[in-house]
Amino acid sequence: MQKSPTDKAVYSRSGIELKSFYTESDIPQEHRSRVTSNPGDAPYHRGFHPSGYRSKPWRIFQLSGFGKPEDENERIKFLLKNGETGFIMEHDRNTGDHCYNVDHPEVVARREDVGLTGAVMQSVRDTAICMDGLPIGSSFGHAGGAVVQHAPFALASYWTVAKQRGFDLGKLPGTGQSDFNLTYLGCVTKEQIPTQPGLRFNADIIEFCDRYLPYWVPVSIAGYNAADTGLTPDQELGVLFANAVEYLDEIKRRGSVDIARAARACGGVSFRASIEFIEEACKMRAARLMWADLLHKRYGISDPKVANLRIHCVTAGSKMTYQQPLNNIVRGTLMALGAVFGGVQSLGVSGYDEALSIPSEHAHQMSVRIQQILQEETGISNVTDPLGGSYYIETLTAQLAEKAWTFFEEIQKQGGYLAALDSGWLHACASENQYQEFMDMERGDQQVIGVNCFKDDGSPFEVDGFMGTDDAFDVATERLKEVLRTRHEAGAASALKRLEADCRSDTNIMPAMMEAMSAEVTLGEIGDVYRDVFGNWDTPIQT
Amino acid sequence: MQKRILMAKTGLDGHWRGPTIVARALRDAGFEVIMIGMANTDDIVTSAVDEDVDLVGLNIGGHIDVAIRSIENVQAARPGLPIFAGGTIPPHAAKQLEALGVEVYPPGSQLIDIVDAAERLTGIK
Amino acid sequence: MGEPTTQTLLKSAVGGERSSLARLLSKIERDPKVETEIRTSLAGGQATSLVVGVTGPPGAGKSTLISALLSHTTASYEKTAVLAVDPSSPFSGGALLADRVRMQSHGLGDRVFIRSMASRGESGGLARATSTAIQLLEACGWPLILLETLGIGQVELEVMDLATVVTVVLNPGWGDTFQANKAGLTEAGDVFVINKADKDGAQQTRVDLQDSLSLIHSPVPIRIFDTIAVKQDGVESLWQGIKDYLNEAQAVGLIEQKLLSRNRRLLMRILQRDFDDRISAYWRSDHGGNQVLRTLAGDLTIEALREDLFAHMAKLD
Numbered sequence: 007m008q009k010s011p012t013d014k015a016v017y018s019r020s021g022i023e024l025k026s027f028y029t030e031s032d033i034p035q036e037h038r039s040r041v042t043s044n045p046g047d048a049p050y051h052r053g054f055h056p057s058g059y060r061s062k063p064w065r066i067f068q069l070s071g072f073g074k075p076e077d078e079n080e081r082i083k084f085l086l087k088n089g090e091t092g093f094i095m096e097h098d099r100n101t102g103d104h105c106y107n108v109d110h111p112e113v114v115a116r117r118e119d120v121g122l123t124g125a126v127m128q129s130v131r132d133t134a135i136c137m138d139g140l141p142i143g144s145s146f147g148h149a150g151g152a153v154v155q156h157a158p159f160a161l162a163s164y165w166t167v168a169k170q171r172g173f174d175l176g177k178l179p180g181t182g183q184s185d186f187n188l189t190y191l192g193c194v195t196k197e198q199i200p201t202q203p204g205l206r207f208n209a210d211i212i213e214f215c216d217r218y219l220p221y222w223v224p225v226s227i228a229g230y231n232a233a234d235t236g237l238t239p240d241q242e243l244g245v246l247f248a249n250a251v252e253y254l255d256e257i258k259r260r261g262s263v264d265i266a267r268a269a270r271a272c273g274g275v276s277f278r279a280s281i282e283f284i285e286e287a288c289k290m291r292a293a294r295l296m297w298a299d300l301l302h303k304r305y306g307i308s309d310p311k312v313a314n315l316r317i318h319c320v321t322a323g324s325k326m327t328y329q330q331p332l333n334n335i336v337r338g339t340l341m342a343l344g345a346v347f348g349g350v351q352s353l354g355v356s357g358y359d360e361a362l363s364i365p366s367e368h369a370h371q372m373s374v375r376i377q378q379i380l381q382e383e384t385g386i387s388n389v390t391d392p393l394g395g396s397y398y399i400e401t402l403t404a405q406l407a408e409k410a411w412t413f414f415e416e417i418q419k420q421g422g423y424l425a426a427l428d429s430g431w432l433h434a435c436a437s438e439n440q441y442q443e444f445m446d447m448e449r450g451d452q453q454v455i456g457v458n459c460f461k462d463d464g465s466p467f468e469v470d471g472f473m474g475t476d477d478a479f480d481v482a483t484e485r486l487k488e489v490l491r492t493r494h495e496a497g498a499a500s501a502l503k504r505l506e507a508d509c510r511s512d513t514n515i516m517p518a519m520m521e522a523m524s525a526e527v528t529l530g531e532i533g534d535v536y537r538d539v540f541g542n543w544d545t546p547i548q549t
Numbered sequence: 550m551q552k553r554i555l556m557a558k559t560g561l562d563g564h565w566r567g568p569t570i571v572a573r574a575l576r577d578a579g580f581e582v583i584m585i586g587m588a589n590t591d592d593i594v595t596s597a598v599d600e601d602v603d604l605v606g607l608n609i610g611g612h613i614d615v616a617i618r619s620i621e622n623v624q625a626a627r628p629g630l631p632i633f634a635g636g637t638i639p640p641h642a643a644k645q646l647e648a649l650g651v652e653v654y655p656p657g658s659q660l661i662d663i664v665d666a667a668e669r670l671t672g673i674k
Numbered sequence: 675m676g677e678p679t680t681q682t683l684l685k686s687a688v689g690g691e692r693s694s695l696a697r698l699l700s701k702i703e704r705d706p707k708v709e710t711e712i713r714t715s716l717a718g719g720q721a722t723s724l725v726v727g728v729t730g731p732p733g734a735g736k737s738t739l740i741s742a743l744l745s746h747t748t749a750s751y752e753k754t755a756v757l758a759v760d761p762s763s764p765f766s767g768g769a770l771l772a773d774r775v776r777m778q779s780h781g782l783g784d785r786v787f788i789r790s791m792a793s794r795g796e797s798g799g800l801a802r803a804t805s806t807a808i809q810l811l812e813a814c815g816w817p818l819i820l821l822e823t824l825g826i827g828q829v830e831l832e833v834m835d836l837a838t839v840v841t842v843v844l845n846p847g848w849g850d851t852f853q854a855n856k857a858g859l860t861e862a863g864d865v866f867v868i869n870k871a872d873k874d875g876a877q878q879t880r881v882d883l884q885d886s887l888s889l890i891h892s893p894v895p896i897r898i899f900d901t902i903a904v905k906q907d908g909v910e911s912l913w914q915g916i917k918d919y920l921n922e923a924q925a926v927g928l929i930e931q932k933l934l935s936r937n938r939r940l941l942m943r944i945l946q947r948d949f950d951d952r953i954s955a956y957w958r959s960d961h962g963g964n965q966v967l968r969t970l971a972g973d974l975t976i977e978a979l980r981e982d983l984f985a986h987m988a989k990l991d
Binding site: 551553572573575576577578579580581582583584585586588592596598599600601626627 | 693768787
């Protein structure tokens with residue numbers, strides 16, 4: 007938002023011009039009738055349940071992970087004890103994102119980074135250690151696998167451990183991620199399967215879950231990385247639904263899963279919550295409007311159960327400053343507030359030391375405390391959609407939805423979401439915005455406290471950044487040798503062969519992946535198959 | 550006469566916001582920016598030598614020892630070649646880098662300062 | 675510590691020292707006097723290296739294709755050098771050179787040498803610098819040089835004249851785009867590649883391309899190869915195809931003919947650039963500037979200005 011004297015135009019982050027105050031007549035015509043609807047009634051911008059957070063508080067859901075699987079296990083238990091109500095299993099990104107084993111030269115070259123942002127899990131044995139004693143049946147577990155090529159392994163190893171523990175997969179709750187915007191837009195890895203096989207993987211996962219894990223959210227359609235890479239709130243909405251359409255159209259094409267069931271399974275999405283928290287709250291409301299609209303117009307679905315868009319939110323990591331890090335506790339709180347005003351179902355707050363390192367235990371705890379204070383002390387959970395009916399909120403919600411649909415259409419003009427990724431068009435949009443944001447800061451049009459103004463830091467407190475444990479690489483190396491030495495080699499070889507054959511054909515790869523997990527095939531071996539069969543995505547950007 | 554800057558990322562973290570903006574600003578200031586993306590020590594050293602660059606810019610995210618390995622190898626292969634670095638660098642790590650003669654630009658650094666530094670380090674100013 | 679002389683560096687580079695080669699390449703780009711010195715020092719040497727040009731529109735996958743070719747070229751020629759040319763910004767004079775990224779994972783160590791070059795805007799200058807760079811690489815024992823440029827714009831296409839065989843890399847759907855440049859590319863190419871051949875429209879593009887090529891008379895067949903560079907598909911066949919073209923062209927004297935006409939064009943451009951430099955120097959000089967003003971005021975005829983310019987040109991440097 008630009009600083010301005012009263013006569014200069016002011017814009018929201020999405021580029022919508024903001025009036026200095028709003029009245030009823032500002033609400034767009036087509037939205038007026040919706041303003042009087044109740045939470046639980048179409049078109050659902052007010053939410054799906056009249057009782058809202060009274061009956062079901064949002065889930066406190068923090069990203070957590072580092073070190074050896076046992077370290078991560080300990081950290082998850084710590085967070086659950088401290089009030090987290092779901093858990094996320096982060097896999098080490100050097101190995102996981104790339105599907106490399108720890109002995110791959112690119113990983114060895116960065117051995118101190120191994121285990122920094124997640125635990126190394128190279129086989130089902132490691133996953134078992136990480137999941138030891140976790141309440142997987144009663145809590146809500148995220149199995150990891152944020153990167154598309156990593157997801158089948160992450161999910162299959164989690165499910166295999168669950169099975170080994172006697173859990174009925176037919177009743178197992180939880181979620182995967184397999185996030186296109188993260189993989190192909192925001193965090194481009196060194197080597198990745200191209201977008202087409204990526205889509206195939208996600209459709210395979212959706213199919214498999216429909217059949218065997220009806221309580222599991224197969225993939226999370228996520229806007230966080232689209233936004234943190236530079237897309238504005240309206241663009242984040244547009245790109246998220248373009249992503250959803252790509253999955254649903256593929257499922258429709260396959261004809262293997264009833265489209266309404268698939269849509270219901272995919273109705274668990276994820277957004278970023280940034281610092282302009284009123285607009286962010288409107289974004290969540292607009293999302294619910296858009297999902298119901300999309301389902302109805304494009305797929306002929308009006309079932310409220312399917313229109314029920316469950317939103318997970320993560321506060322913007324990029325807004326956490328390096329300078330005066332304690333200010334970030336305030337930022338985290340405000341961003342969380344926006345998400346709560348937006349009626350999200352689950353929330354993760356970034357650590358106040360995000361710009362310095364991975365979160366320390368204290369920062370992690372603080373993220374949980376922020377949410378607990380909001381839930382228990384503010385009374386905010388007592389009323390559903392508290393901002394509903396505000397002239398400003400309703401106007402901005404409607405305007406955001408409209409602008410988002412425009413961006414959605416522009417993506418279709420590019421040939422669809424996958425084409426817009428392959429060509430670099432989305433990256434160019436993001437890049438252009440990033441540049442403008444930077445320029446705004448440089449010129450002083452956008453003030454960021456402690457960074458380009460009020461820079462003197464009177465605080466004696468220094469946050470030094472957490473560097474994880476330092477034995478993750480060595481232990482992972484030993485464990486890799488061990489599993490290769492002690493597993494039943496013939497079984498592993500045959501499972502790997504089956505996986506390769508299935509990759510090459512049209513067969514759903516998940517059954518073969520489950521078999522590979524039981525046979526203790528390792529991540530790197532699976533990655534080698536992918537690289538051989540699918541090749542490497544031609545990244546449209548220079549990084 | 551154009552000066553050449555090598556830009557590399559020492560970690561396997563794929564976030565590309567920061568490096569891309571810096572590269573663009575340097576290009577707009579008249580530099581030739583040779584971007585090699587995620588690169589291990591060998592890649593960085595070979596590029597620094599074969600491209601005969603005037604300055605090395607590293608984007609660091611993750612453990613500082615990974616970056617330090619690359620820095621020490623570059624300094625051995627091309628003594629006196631200036632190096633500057635940005636990214637997620639906690640204060641204690643920034644001190645280690647500075648002790649090696651590397652200029653550190655943490656998140657929130659202004660582009661104008663980075664461009665000025667590039668001009669100063671390559672002898673333009 | 676004193677700067678080593680050009681001759682010292684040259685000796686060291688020819689002796690196999692990579693860092694000396696790298697430093698000389700920088701000097702060739704930056705300092706016309708040094709470039710001339712190197713060119714004259716190396717003159718009379720055998721032009722033994724093979725230069726394979728790789729050009730095409732942005733996004734075609736040239737760098738990825740080159741990366742995939744490296745394992746095959748080093749099997750044939752032991753060592754391969756790559757010169758990757760990208761356009762400089764016309765506004766700032768800077769450039770983003772990102773071809774290296776895609777060529778990094780070759781795993782061939784010392785057998786590959788990659789150098790990124792910015793076009794720096796001027797046609798003759800780039801062609802001259804690249805020509806001397808190629809001479810230098812030859813002298814330093816690099817038998818094969820892959821020369822990559824964007825197939826858009828005079829500057830970049832002209833550099834392709836330095837290549838013995840030009841490979842044009844296109845994508846499916848090429849026929850629908852780049853209308854203005856189609857003629858330039860189809861005339862420039864000796865071997866054609868449809869990369870990302872698994873995408874829709876590959877077949878139609880092949881047909882469109884064959885149509886365009888049918889208008890060109892060539893004594894040696896111009897072949898089209900399908901590749902999927904990210905999967906290494908079709909790359910070995912392409913390399914064989916390039917070698918086949920060379921043999922066939924050699925046999926009918928085409929290589930010699932092409933080299934001659936290319937060298938003529940190159941020479942012309944170098945002379946034109948020299949002339950342009952001298953005219954600019956005249957224009958900027960006190961004397962010349964005055965003469966120009968007098969001409970504009972009507973005190974001097976254009977013919978007289980021209981005579982004066984020619985008289986002074988010999989003196990200018």
